Amino acid sequence: GKNEYDLLVIGGGSGGLACAKEAAQFGRKVAVLDYVEPSPQGATWGLGGTCVNVGCIPKKLMHQAALLGSALKDAQHYGWNISQPVHHTWSVMAQAVQNYVKSLNWGHRVQLQEKKVKYFNIKGSFSDPHTVRGLTKAGKETVVTADNIVIATGGRPKYPMHVAGALEYGITSDDLFWLKESPGKTLTGASPDVSLECAGFLTGIGLDTTVMMRSIPLRGFDQASHIPKKKQISLITQQQMAALVTEHMESYGTKFLKRCFPTKVEKLKSNRLQVTWKNADLDTEETDSFDTVMWAVGRAPDTKTLNLETIGVKTNSETGKIIVDAGEATSVPHIYAIGDITEGRPELTPTAIAAGKLLAQRLFSQSSELMDYDNVPTTVFTPLEYGCVGLSEEAAVQRHGSDNIEVYHAYYKPLEFTVAERDATQCYMKMVCLREREQRILGLHFIGPNAGEVIQGFALGIKCGATYPQMMKTVGIHPTCAEEVTKLHITKRSGLDATVTGC
Amino acid sequence: MAQRLALQRLLSLPARGPLAYHGRAFGISAGRRSTFNVQDGSDFQDRVVNSPKPVVVDFHAQWCGPCKILGPRLEKLVAKLEGKVLMAKVDIDDHTDLAIEYEVGAVPTVLAMKNGDVVDKFVGIKDEDQLEAFLKKLIGA
Numbered sequence: 077g078k079n080e081y082d083l084l085v086i087g088g089g090s091g092g093l094a095c096a097k098e099a100a101q102f103g104r105k106v107a108v109l110d111y112v113e114p115s116p117q118g119a120t121w122g123l124g125g126t127c128v129n130v131g132c133i134p135k136k137l138m139h140q141a142a143l144l145g146s147a148l149k150d151a152q153h154y155g156w157n158i159s160q161p162v163h164h165t166w167s168v169m170a171q172a173v174q175n176y177v178k179s180l181n182w183g184h185r186v187q188l189q190e191k192k193v194k195y196f197n198i199k200g201s202f203s204d205p206h207t208v209r210g211l212t213k214a215g216k217e218t219v220v221t222a223d224n225i226v227i228a229t230g231g232r233p234k235y236p237m238h239v240a241g242a243l244e245y246g247i248t249s250d251d252l253f254w255l256k257e258s259p260g261k262t263l264t265g266a267s268p269d270v271s272l273e274c275a276g277f278l279t280g281i282g283l284d285t286t287v288m289m290r291s292i293p294l295r296g297f298d299q300a301s302h303i304p305k306k307k308q309i310s311l312i313t314q315q316q317m318a319a320l321v322t323e324h325m326e327s328y329g330t331k332f333l334k335r336c337f338p339t340k341v342e343k344l345k346s347n348r349l350q351v352t353w354k355n356a357d358l359d360t361e362e363t364d365s366f367d368t369v370m371w372a373v374g375r376a377p378d379t380k381t382l383n384l385e386t387i388g389v390k391t392n393s394e395t396g397k398i399i400v401d402a403g404e405a406t407s408v409p410h411i412y413a414i415g416d417i418t419e420g421r422p423e424l425t426p427t428a429i430a431a432g433k434l435l436a437q438r439l440f441s442q443s444s445e446l447m448d449y450d451n452v453p454t455t456v457f458t459p460l461e462y463g464c465v466g467l468s469e470e471a472a473v474q475r476h477g478s479d480n481i482e483v484y485h486a487y488y489k490p491l492e493f494t495v496a497e498r499d500a501t502q503c504y505m506k507m508v509c510l511r512e513r514e515q516r517i518l519g520l521h522f523i524g525p526n527a528g529e530v531i532q533g534f535a536l537g538i539k540c541g542a543t544y545p546q547m548m549k550t551v552g553i554h555p556t557c558a559e560e561v562t563k564l565h566i567t568k569r570s571g572l573d574a575t576v577t578g579c
Numbered sequence: 580m581a582q583r584l585a586l587q588r589l590l591s592l593p594a595r596g597p598l599a600y601h602g603r604a605f606g607i608s609a610g611r612r613s614t615f616n617v618q619d620g621s622d623f624q625d626r627v628v629n630s631p632k633p634v635v636v637d638f639h640a641q642w643c644g645p646c647k648i649l650g651p652r653l654e655k656l657v658a659k660l661e662g663k664v665l666m667a668k669v670d671i672d673d674h675t676d677l678a679i680e681y682e683v684g685a686v687p688t689v690l691a692m693k694n695g696d697v698v699d700k701f702v703g704i705k706d707e708d709q710l711e712a713f714l715k716k717l718i719g720a
Contacts, residue, residue, distance in 0.1 A: 122672075175642030178672055182640065182686075189679050 079206055081107045083439070084222035086200050086208065086382070089125020090425040091415030092228035093184060095432030100191040102440040107220055108188060109210065111199035113378075115250040116235070116243055122181030123188075123195070126230050126416070127425040129177055134253035135273055137173045139457045142280020146459075150496035164281040166258035174254065196220065201383040205408055224439055227382065227389070227398060227406070227413040228432065231375035231423070236266075241341035245349050246369040249274065259283065260367030263351055265338065266290055269456045271372035272321065276459040279330040286331040286366075288338060288353060316469070317462055317504075320523050324460040324502040336362070341369055377417045387411070392419045402446050404435050422452055453535035455528035460502055463527030465535040466519030472508045481518065482511045484544070484564035487575045490525055491555045503557070507547070507564050515544035520561065530558045614654050614666040623677055627667045628695040633717045634665045636690040638683045640672055645704040646687040653689065656710050663718050691717040 085096045088110030100106045112129075114120040121129035141164070148162045188195045198210035198218050209219045233248035249270055252259065262278055264271040265288035278285040326332055335356040342350045344365060352363045377397045384391060390399045390407040397419035404412045412435055415421070415428035430447055437443035453465035472481045485506035493500045508519040520534050537547070552559025566574045617623045617636075627634045637653060639646035650668065657666040671678040671686060681690060681697070691699035691713065699717060701709075 122675075179640065179642045182671060182675070185675055185679055186684050189682075190684075 079221040079223045081105045081220065081222040083224045083226065084109070084208060084220055085226045085228060087125065087228035087230055088123045088184070089228060089230050089415060089428070090127045091428030091432040092125065092226065094429040095226050095228065095414060095436050096193045097187065097191050098433045098436035099440055100193045102436070104440050107194040107196060107222065109196045109198055109200045109208065109220070111197060111210070113199065115248065117247050117251045119251045119254045121254070122178065123184045124181050128180045130250050130253050132425055133180065134173050134177060136457055137176065138169065138277045139273065141169050142277040142459065145280050145282070150498065153496045166281070167256060169281070170256060199381060201381050202387045203383070205387045205411065223410060225411045226435065227411065227417055228415045228428070229378040229382065230416040231377045233371065234374045234376045235371055236338065236373050239338045239340060242371060245341045245343055246371045248371050252370055259370070262286070262368040262370060263288060263366045264370040264372055266373055272325065272458050273456060274370060274372065275330050276325055279325065279328060280459055286333060288333040288336045290335065290337060317521055317523060320502040320504055321456065321458050321460060321462050325458060327499060328459060375416065375423065379417065395419060403438065404431055404447070421449065422454070424452065424454060427452055451535065451538050453531050455531060460523055461525065461527035462523045463531035464519065464521045465531050466517065466538050467508055468519060469506070469508050472518045476510065480511050482509050482515070483507070483568040484509065484566060485568055485574045486560055486564055486566060488557065488560045490557050492525070505561060505564065507561065509544045517542050517544060517547060522561070524557045534561065613657050613662055613664070614668065617667050617669045617674060619674070620677060623667070627692060630665060632663065632665050633691065633693045634667050635714065635717065636667045636669060636692060638669045638671050638678050638686055638688040640670065640686050643686045649687045649704045652707060653710055656707065656714060660714060660718070664714055693717065
């Protein structure tokens with residue numbers, strides 16, 4: 077018989093919703109399945125996916141809460157009478173953030189309704205290549221058939237299963253943003269941007285926070301060796317930037333346990349958690365107690381219950397992510413995948429949304445435009461933010477050879493930091509360019525306040541193939557931090573001191 | 580007769596909480612009987628759709644600031660009408676499907692329902708005069 081829907085999207089997150097709504101615009105019959113399996117600690121949430129509920133949105137809002145704390149401290153220098161020390165109440169912030177997230181959940185429901193996309197709150201699994209079935213929370217079975225299916229189920233935080241007590245006593249970012257009470261003294265670890273961003277705002281709101289890391293931070297962002305040579309994604313940054321970000325956090329009170337590996341977590345009678353770890357440098361075992369242990373050891377694709385093996389959708393044996401081609405097609409012709417679930421793609425909302433929209437256009441209108449994953453700008457919202465677009469220095473060296481690239485850099489001081497007597501040691505930027513011919517800009521990296529806002533505009537320039545001479549002809553806006561980008565002239569090669577001053 | 584007068588007096592008292600009514604449960608429920616929180620779909624069916632009296636349905640959300648102002652304001656005016664109109668409160672996060680079914684977009688959304696049909700509606704906050712007019716129209720006074 078005929079399939080019930082033209083398009084079925086499994087997963088109501090950034091990618092899934094964008095794809096579904098775009099397809100509906102073409103007058104297609106579209107359905108979305110969304111289901112949130114509660115976290116081991118019981119956290120659950122509504123429609124919208126990771127970004128809305130346990131990612132970008134609550135993270136940025138809590139980052140803002142922490143920044144406001146710093147602003148209050150700076151304010152005194154600017155003449156404001158604010159009694160120090162300033163105190164932060166977690167529950168007030170959490171409720172406000174959680175309420176906003178709930179309003180977004182609602183907004184998404186309304187949008188689906190308005191665009192005539194059918195919504196099912198069920199956990200689906202494939203029973204054949206065109207059929208997905210699932211149970212509602214009440215236990216009612218629903219069967220959905222579709223001509224085309226898009227898998228956009230995203231990922232969930234991993235637990236370090238080799239650490240005793242990790243699952244039982246630890247939480248992840250899935251839980252952190254839904255806590256009603258303060259997490260208190262927190263240990264987080266170990267590698268990617270999540271633990272640094274979270275540790276950053278936890279410290280910023282006044283909590284005793286420790287980051288445990290095996291090696292260099294921002295590992296998920298880094299090291300060209302992990303990335304296939306044919307396609308560098310702009311997520312890659314590098315040790316230098318990661319070190320500056322961490323240095324800043326350290327100077328502001330976040331504790332770092334470097335080259336340490338947790339071995340076990342136990343619960344104390346006081347309800348606190350006793351964590352034991354191995355210090356690789358000193359070859360000792362150390363221990364301390366915390367109120368909260370938040371694991372940030374990477375994310376695993378949410379494919380386990382989809383039943384992909386049965387229908388032949390191939391996944392990467394190491395990562396478990398779904399393998400797709402340039403058109404987001406899986407190994408099964410009419411089944412596609414977008415977003416965090418896909419192998420080799422950035423784990424970012426805007427790329428998932430764009431990929432979803434373009435896919436819908438290719439499927440249901442006359443378009444053949446593929447998603448361009450090159451030069452995707454991104455930002456890590458650590459207390460001192462790091463934004464970048466294009467290649468990291470390492471990636472550029474690997475691709476072109478160090479003789480063929482020029483790296484311009486500068487240490488600068490934001491004007492606002494001066495009166496506030498803030499340390500700007502880690503405020504830094506660098507631009508990686510080709511040395512020859514028109515000196516095309518390959519990558520731009522910026523550490524400083526509002527890094528995301530700064531980099532966004534430059535991403536357009538890089539997309540258009542901007543060159544170093546063009547950048548030098550671009551007049552800066554004064555007084556800003558961003559203007560320093562247009563004035564970059566000291567090369568790493570020269571070995572000169574890269575500290576620049578304003579006027 | 581006496582009972583109705585007593586009820587009238589109780590209904591016109593400002594809602595101050597249980598203690599204001601000398602701890603008598605009857606006092607509270609009389610005043611509060613005209614407003615209730617919808618428990619689920621079938622509750623909505625029983626008490627709103629199948630209600631012999633007209634019902635104003637207040638779709639609200641915890642995260643909605645204006646809802647916190649409109650709710651009590653509407654409740655007060657409904658109470659003044661001594662049971663001629665009932666008020667059903669629906670938290671859209673708890674009853675999302677119901678809210679979607681009744682085409683709620685923004686909150687607060689208030690529906691006027693008579694014999695199971697939506698006869699009137701408004702979205703957003705309204706002042707007391709506007710609410711009184713809305714309720715009057717519903718009762719047909």
